[in-house]
Amino acid sequence: MVRKLLLPQENGTLQAYSAGDTSPYPQTAPVPRSRVAYAAAHVVLDTKIATPDQIDWESTLAYRHHLWSLGLAVAEAMDTSQRGMGLSWPQAQQLIQRSISEARTHTGARVACGAGTDHLAPSPTVTLEQVKQAYEEQCSFVEAAGGRIILMASRALAACARAPEDYMQVYDHILSQVAQPVIIHWLGDMFDPALAGYWGSSDLDAAMESCLAILERHAPKIDGIKISLLDANREVSMRRLLPEGVKMYTGDDFNYADLMLGDAQGYSHALLGIFDAIAPAASAALQQLDVGNIEQYTAILAPTVPLSRHIFQAPTYNYKAGIVFLAYLNGHQEHFKMVAGLERARSLPHLARLFVLADQAQLLVDPDLASERMRTILLQAGIEQEGDTF
Template sequence: MMARKLVLPQADGSLQTYTAGPASHYASTAPIAHSRVAYAAAHVVLDTQSAQPNQIDWEATLAYRHHLWSLGLAVAEAMDTSQRSMGLDWPAASELMQRSLAAAKTHPGARIACGAGTDQLVFSADTTIEDIKHAYEEQCRFIEDAGGRIILMASRVLAARAQTPEDYMHVYDHILSQVAHPVIIHWLGAMFDPALTGYWGSHDLDIAMENCLAILQRHATKIDGIKISLLDAEREIAMRRRLPAGIKMYTGDDFNYADLMLGDGQDYSHALLGIFDAIAPAAAAALQQLDAGNIERYTTILEPTVPLSRHIFQAPTFNYKAGIVFLAYLNGHQEHFKMIGGLEKARSIQHLAQLFVLADQAHLLVDPDLASARMQATLVEAGITQEGAPF
């Protein structure tokens, strides 16, 4: 069946007629890549039939994790892509992790790591550094008791309470001395979460990096790697060249991931990316080419995904989750475009229309007719008529 012709609104107020091209040619399964470790930070699907607000559709949410595992990708669970601290609270996040860890045991080769933070702690004037340590302890213990590995997330309450870099050192010293297995440290920039401005004890990113590196050097045996999400390729390269031996750099740069993963002949980054949720089939195919040493084909696959990713992650960057979920909806992984907390309203219809075009140009629409029908329904709901288009 051929994709239908659509009339798409543009940012300048004009309309564009567009017809999607051929279906994605990427495979739905792939082996685990050996040249890079690649985590996809996975989204959650809202249960629109539940009487309870912000209830997760467990069947669809876990099915998406199996989709990612089938493509050889590891899952980064209960991270910001899952709307952690943007509608997904600690009770829901802990249930999500528990269910996903159980699901991973049923999927051969599945790899998963879970986000440990302090979001069960409500910040107030009375919040102490000891409170923050105990909150981190609770979540780390929960993950390890459930058989999971830890991604040590940046803490909003620590950013709010810490007065000096030594406060960060004190908290991370305490937690890293207790974990049973090496963790991934997560440095999330202010563009992803403004509440994390000044993390590591400085608004100057060069000083912040020095403070972070001091913690990594102090606890190198307890750290698998660090994910930085600063959308600054040069800063990431500078930091990965200074990492202690054995510590991986996991790029969280959804603007420059293709080049950062490829590397520069001296070193390279692994991946822990929200965009890998959306572009999983292309990411898996590119990693297979990288394993084979086919750099040209790796670049050819990922190059058209970069404009899509930059569009999804455009400012305000923290609203990127809407684009991730919309593409999952277009590709039939869920039956609706609704999100926890109503976040689907965070992006304009013009933004979603351009996302549709960029996803098509990146060869990511699995069924162009289904995707076009769903795009059309979204347009009509927004009041944009599709004259002559079949319903």
């Protein structure tokens, strides 16, 4: 079966390309021992019914089983699932309940769930008490469902807070109530512009100091902090200042390989959106890390980094389109459609380059299927191919 495609480039030309070999990575693996590894998982749109933005629960949950089978934990109802970009709080509630229930049917499955304030519209007129109540509602829901909490950054808090003390007040209140240690979520404004100035300052040094003060005050209630700033040096600096027992979870989709490997002074665990897309490679690399094979760990992850940097290129928050596109290429869903029409957020040349980088990272499970689906997308866009190659 011929795989040759004519792929559109950013300069308007077409480039011939043929996908290579089938991905060599296993589809099952044990839970990694050396690092805690969460994949923030996407949702699948149901295109078979007329209801707008209805979730295909069967395909969505099947993807969670795929991640669990690879030994990865699932970070549920996070920004990768389009929280704040199409997925409503009522939908997130269903997702959390269904995912926790499914986890109970899968041996070794682990899941932690995003709790935030996204049902409270951000406004300078919102009060800190309203922010606290919104956090309380979502945290209570996650805990009542039997889940562990990832305490998401709050757009409403960013909109109404006037000083670092306002963040301290809100986090003091919530962390004093949670039943189990949580993961704090620091999402940079490249992922969500509404979170600019989080922790009370646009100066990242001052923001980090405020965040660390909260972690120190509540260390027994904090499993770790996930930072997504795409700044490896800052993550390492903060990692070295964490209170004893508090983990660093990298959310750096540019530098995850080095940050997880770490140095003589420590390493980061993972809570990454890119792990949704590169799950088989991530799992295989972590298995090598478990046995101390650094060379093979590096060899597996190195070609995934250009792919990740492409998927997460500016505007970074549109990365979800690339995550879902790769799931479509690999047969995990039958279409490339997204909640709120977000599949339109990336250009065709961007998707064509993603196809090439995924192939070069050995992440196409069935290159023939992936090529056929890429060809379908190209033909739908009016880009003719050379003959009937399939």
